[in-house]
Amino acid sequence: MSVVTHRARVMCSSLVIAALLLVQPARVHAQAGGAAHGMDLDRVIRTFILAEQLEVHANQPERPIDVELVSWIGGDYRRLYLRVQGEQSTLMSGGGEMQGDALYGRLITPFWSFVAGGRVDTRPRTVIAPVDFGDPSTGRREPGGRLTRGMLAIGFIGLAPGWFEVEPTLLVSDKGDVSLEVESSFDLLFTQRLIVQPWIEVNAAVQAVPEIGVGSGLNDVEIGARMRYEIRRKFAPYVGVSMLRRTGATAAMAHGLGERRSVGTITAGLRIWR
Amino acid sequence: MERSFTDGVVTHPVTRRRFLHAAGAVGALAGLQRLAPAYALPASDRGAGRAALAGVSGRDTRVDLIIDRTPFGFGGRRSVATTINGSVPGPLLRFREGERATIHVTNRLREDTSIHWHGLLVPNAMDGVPGVNFPGIHPGQTFVYDFPLRQYGTYWYHSHSGFQEQLGHYGPLIIDPSEPEPFQYDREYVVMLSDWSFEDPGKILDNLKKQSAYYNFQRRTVGDFFRDVDRNGLRATIADRWEWGKMRMTPTDISDVTGSTYTYLLNGLPPAANWTGLFRAGERVRLRFINAGAGSYFDVRIPGLEMTLVQASGQHVQPVAFDEFRIEIAQTFDVIVKPTEDRAYTIFAESMDRSGYARGTLAPRAGMSAEIPRRRPRPTLNMVDMGMAMGMGGHEGMSMPGMDMSGTGTASKPGADASMPGMDMPAAATKPAAAAASGHAGHDMSSMPGVTASGGAGVFEGQLRDGTIIRASNLRAPGTIPEPVMHGNNTHGSASAGTAMETRSRLSEPGAGLGEDGWRVLVWTDVKRLTPAETFEPPVREIELHLTGNMERYMWSINGIKFSDARDPIPLKHGERIRLTIVNDTMMAHPMHLHGVFMELENGHGPECPYVHTINVKPAERVSLLATPVDPGPWAFHCHVLFHMDVGMFRVFHVSEPGGPMTTEGEARS
Numbered sequence A: 001m002s003v004v005t006h007r008a009r010v011m012c013s014s015l016v017i018a019a020l021l022l023v024q025p026a027r028v029h030a031q032a033g034g035a036a037h038g039m040d041l042d043r044v045i046r047t048f049i050l051a052e053q054l055e056v057h058a059n060q061p062e063r064p065i066d067v068e069l070v071s072w073i074g075g076d077y078r079r080l081y082l083r084v085q086g087e088q089s090t091l092m093s094g095g096g097e098m099q100g101d102a103l104y105g106r107l108i109t110p111f112w113s114f115v116a117g118g119r120v121d122t123r124p125r126t127v128i129a130p131v132d133f134g135d136p137s138t139g140r141r142e143p144g145g146r147l148t149r150g151m152l153a154i155g156f157i158g159l160a161p162g163w164f165e166v167e168p169t170l171l172v173s174d175k176g177d178v179s180l181e182v183e184s185s186f187d188l189l190f191t192q193r194l195i196v197q198p199w200i201e202v203n204a205a206v207q208a209v210p211e212i213g214v215g216s217g218l219n220d221v222e223i224g225a226r227m228r229y230e231i232r233r234k235f236a237p238y239v240g241v242s243m244l245r246r247t248g249a250t251a252a253m254a255h256g257l258g259e260r261r262s263v264g265t266i267t268a269g270l271r272i273w274r
Numbered sequence B: 001m002e003r004s005f006t007d008g009v010v011t012h013p014v015t016r017r018r019f020l021h022a023a024g025a026v027g028a029l030a031g032l033q034r035l036a037p038a039y040a041l042p043a044s045d046r047g048a049g050r051a052a053l054a055g056v057s058g059r060d061t062r063v064d065l066i067i068d069r070t071p072f073g074f075g076g077r078r079s080v081a082t083t084i085n086g087s088v089p090g091p092l093l094r095f096r097e098g099e100r101a102t103i104h105v106t107n108r109l110r111e112d113t114s115i116h117w118h119g120l121l122v123p124n125a126m127d128g129v130p131g132v133n134f135p136g137i138h139p140g141q142t143f144v145y146d147f148p149l150r151q152y153g154t155y156w157y158h159s160h161s162g163f164q165e166q167l168g169h170y171g172p173l174i175i176d177p178s179e180p181e182p183f184q185y186d187r188e189y190v191v192m193l194s195d196w197s198f199e200d201p202g203k204i205l206d207n208l209k210k211q212s213a214y215y216n217f218q219r220r221t222v223g224d225f226f227r228d229v230d231r232n233g234l235r236a237t238i239a240d241r242w243e244w245g246k247m248r249m250t251p252t253d254i255s256d257v258t259g260s261t262y263t264y265l266l267n268g269l270p271p272a273a274n275w276t277g278l279f280r281a282g283e284r285v286r287l288r289f290i291n292a293g294a295g296s297y298f299d300v301r302i303p304g305l306e307m308t309l310v311q312a313s314g315q316h317v318q319p320v321a322f323d324e325f326r327i328e329i330a331q332t333f334d335v336i337v338k339p340t341e342d343r344a345y346t347i348f349a350e351s352m353d354r355s356g357y358a359r360g361t362l363a364p365r366a367g368m369s370a371e372i373p374r375r376r377p378r379p380t381l382n383m384v385d386m387g388m389a390m391g392m393g394g395h396e397g398m399s400m401p402g403m404d405m406s407g408t409g410t411a412s413k414p415g416a417d418a419s420m421p422g423m424d425m426p427a428a429a430t431k432p433a434a435a436a437a438s439g440h441a442g443h444d445m446s447s448m449p450g451v452t453a454s455g456g457a458g459v460f461e462g463q464l465r466d467g468t469i470i471r472a473s474n475l476r477a478p479g480t481i482p483e484p485v486m487h488g489n490n491t492h493g494s495a496s497a498g499t500a501m502e503t504r505s506r507l508s509e510p511g512a513g514l515g516e517d518g519w520r521v522l523v524w525t526d527v528k529r530l531t532p533a534e535t536f537e538p539p540v541r542e543i544e545l546h547l548t549g550n551m552e553r554y555m556w557s558i559n560g561i562k563f564s565d566a567r568d569p570i571p572l573k574h575g576e577r578i579r580l581t582i583v584n585d586t587m588m589a590h591p592m593h594l595h596g597v598f599m600e601l602e603n604g605h606g607p608e609c610p611y612v613h614t615i616n617v618k619p620a621e622r623v624s625l626l627a628t629p630v631d632p633g634p635w636a637f638h639c640h641v642l643f644h645m646d647v648g649m650f651r652v653f654h655v656s657e658p659g660g661p662m663t664t665e666g667e668a669r670s
């Protein structure tokens, strides 16, 4: 893949993100036709788009851009959630990974929605060529193109006591591989606009999926914190740090591929919503 | 009283004189003064004494009101307001009790409009709530309101369509009594408080729906945490944070739209414009306070002056003196002040959450101003506001007054079998909540005891499909304050975050952030009607409604069900004496307003209970009101926080025809 097409891809995805953020939500004004107080206004369908992360990993050799979008469309009780997470190197073509979730969510208690739907996951395939049979840590990387998986997803989106935003998701791939991811974050107000957001993400898998370097059991734990300044509620630049720690077989595989067990990242980015 | 029609608002929105004034004005206020109604013009332009308050009258005059969009702004910022005859607030309408009002309202907007006469007892078709009383006034149409004036007092009027009220569509309304008033004064002014935003109100609501704390810039910070540790110790501070965190609520949740987007107005003018009312030292000045805010409660004081309340909700009360009062949204309080010194006094109306203020001046001469008080620190809610029971030590006796249904059987209860839905609180009240949670509001409550009662079967009790509890026996004496009640373990479903554990009367409390400054604050238990009722009938039924909300999604509802999911009206019988008990299961205050009837606030004064059209219900409060609905038809009942009403804190009560059956469905929605 040439550098030109790669650049085009980075630009295209940036444009898509920009378009999503700029799209005009439906006017919520009560218009002519009898919309009266309390009659139809309480059924308005709204569109929410949050670019939770639009960031550059400043200290990584490939200077990847990382994007995390959360959006929903719907009313008070039922919403369609779309979550997109992606990473793409800005220096090298190829590689990159992307996950997209489309979930139907329903408010089941005041603070929790049950969600169910699907995920598309695409990332570079890594083929472990075992040198010492049975020990993935002695493998070596072979080029393998991309692996795209369809997955069923069910889970919750909610707010736990103590103001923790929590999103546990159980995933079942088209091959029957079962995995679990849990994300949680918390807002700590230093001032009304300077907000530190510690977060944690935990991944675990029932079956190993060597093609993408995932072992069974606990895969990794990533903790981080972003410090944002809400210039406006909807527009907040931030800086962040995070530490990814791979564990068990996943760590062993990564090690075999020449990757580190622990990866520290420094980021700078924007949090935007509308 | 002398009336002047020179204001000419009848057909020409802008009089020559006002136009000339505006043309000659300079500076940032030029545009404003052209928009300001007569009573808000600079003092020198207004004439003196009572003539200053001459408004548009219905007598011998056809009153024309034109609803239009007009450029509006101040402080260098411009926007477009929804205006009445070109001004914000609209013109003062002034009538006399016993007259007939004939008001032609022409809609020049591109959307429907309406006018509701807040607090006025009018025939149903004249009440002006689109979808409830009439279809609304379509673009280009003129609707003629025509009704007798059956009462006296200070009131106001406003749009009941969309977000127009937030955009300036409101104005004062005075009805002079046919009998002499029991108090004297030398001058009078309307003091209409309101809130203005340069943001589109639809956008404000959208922001709240996506982040309910969007406008709250007074949340607790890390710094507050350490300050509290210093003050109360680490343990207590952590316990306090956990108590709130557990409920996922915040004690700074006082107002959801705040001074971060609102500018608070007095007679349509921002604080910098300094509306001024003139007086001569020693005169008695009557101030007709009206809270026309779409989302703001105001704490009002005039440093250096004692205020004496003479009317509340437009009705005479026994005079009571104080230094500060909180005016709920949509309320009117008439006070008399007697400035004796030849100096200026600031009318200071601080928003309840302290995020801003409206301000005006009483002065012997135009152009004066007095010191503007410093804003106090923002108040915080406490555990009582969360409905945490205070003296809960197993006092079962006090827990459910009026709820022990042991010796029933006298009242007719068709369909109410042994189970008596709704009467054994904890179990039954959970039902509609669960139904709401599943999105099928109350479809399983098919029994609806009593609702199907045919005409004449006057008294029924049970629970409506939307969870409204109706009791008909063992009602406590009229005029008394409700006892504290434990809520039980039931909730109101996913629309209600955190049901108050215990609710009680809080009419004797000034409210969050008030009463701590060492001066006298008006509370509702101070207010008594001037003339005690000659016959003070006990209620035959009690209707209990729970105000519910989920701040996380900015959902507001009644009994956990928002209006569009609760299409059945609550039936009332013509001429029956009812008690309306409103229970606040949320952490915010809600100013509740019932159209079409005056309510008697049960504040413990028996036959001296004051009349109200709107009553603030504090967090975890239980308020009871008596009413005898007479005018048949569907009547709106709602929270007067515009955005709370818009997202579902709204119901319709349907008063039956004299001698006719109670209406249970359909009609209210036309």
Ligand SMILES: [Cu+2]
Residues within 6 Å of the ligand: B556, B589, B590, B591, B639, B640, B641, B644, B645, B649
């Ligand atoms: Cu409300």
